[in-house]
Amino acid sequence: MSIGNSPNSPEEDRPSAGPDRPSVGRALQQARISAGLTVEEVSTATRVRIPIVHAIEQDDFSRCGGDVYARGHIRTLARAVSLDPQPLIARYDADHGGRPSPTVAAPLFEAERIRPEPRRPNWTAAMVAAIVAVVGFAGFTFFSSGGKREAAPVATDTAKADKPGPAASTIRPRAPQPKPVPSDGAIAGLPKDKVTIKVTAKDGQSWISAKDANGKLLQDGLLKQGESKTFTDNKRIDLVVGNAGAVQLYVNGKEVKKVGDEGSVERLSYTPGDPQAG
Numbered sequence: 001m002s003i004g005n006s007p008n009s010p011e012e013d014r015p016s017a018g019p020d021r022p023s024v025g026r027a028l029q030q031a032r033i034s035a036g037l038t039v040e041e042v043s044t045a046t047r048v049r050i051p052i053v054h055a056i057e058q059d060d061f062s063r064c065g066g067d068v069y070a071r072g073h074i075r076t077l078a079r080a081v082s083l084d085p086q087p088l089i090a091r092y093d094a095d096h097g098g099r100p101s102p103t104v105a106a107p108l109f110e111a112e113r114i115r116p117e118p119r120r121p122n123w124t125a126a127m128v129a130a131i132v133a134v135v136g137f138a139g140f141t142f143f144s145s146g147g148k149r150e151a152a153p154v155a156t157d158t159a160k161a162d163k164p165g166p167a168a169s170t171i172r173p174r175a176p177q178p179k180p181v182p183s184d185g186a187i188a189g190l191p192k193d194k195v196t197i198k199v200t201a202k203d204g205q206s207w208i209s210a211k212d213a214n215g216k217l218l219q220d221g222l223l224k225q226g227e228s229k230t231f232t233d234n235k236r237i238d239l240v241v242g243n244a245g246a247v248q249l250y251v252n253g254k255e256v257k258k259v260g261d262e263g264s265v266e267r268l269s270y271t272p273g274d275p276q277a278g
Helices: 024-034 039-046 050-057 067-080 085-095 105-113 123-144 151-156 166-171
Strands: 195-201 206-212 217-223 228-233 237-241 247-251 254-256 266-270
Touching: 024 050, 024 067, 024 085, 039 050, 039 067, 050 067, 067 085, 195 206, 195 237, 206 228, 217 228, 228 237
Parallel strands: none
Antiparallel strands: 195 228, 195 247, 206 217, 206 237, 237 266, 247 254
């Protein structure tokens, strides 16, 4: 496929910000042509579909799905053709009414991300409290019975230890039963010889693309806020996540704490042994 004035780079009917200041789409197209890349090669490298690349180079951002995705695509395409994405994003914001003010969702998400692990039950403190309760009840029973002397030999007479009286059976604490160690149910229920990924659009909608180890497409589309998708394969799952900052990701039952930033497009790959760290 030729590069120059080809169908991938029309020169007529193009919006422009001025003779010395090309538009966002024009700047991306010129950088692509200078790098000697075709639209198909840029699409393969960035996972941005060919029709969307064509539309962006024509300064048509209606196919991006909103300002957040448009900024993410601009950032990804700019990096692919060795451009600094920040001036292009600032130019896009200036041409489309400016970037919206940040909401309180960011600190809420940060608080969620650094949430400490739940504390384990303190079984030692529970046993001490139980023993204190038993001894207190035994003392109350002894004094309420008038302090009868025949109750004392029952507790100390070894000859009658095999037939304890009511007071002795009350004082003697039961041996503590071993408590099961809490386990991570999400991990225990997953097969260890497979990779399992769960993606949830927690803080906003996200575009998701997932392929198995053989290149079979498992998912390619928009994930609305609150929706989840789960993918499983024997060897590997390749994942492309749009608006990565809004996504909650679990790999083999473990949460990936940092997926990406708001509006960023992240390409991830996981196997049955991942993640090595949360």
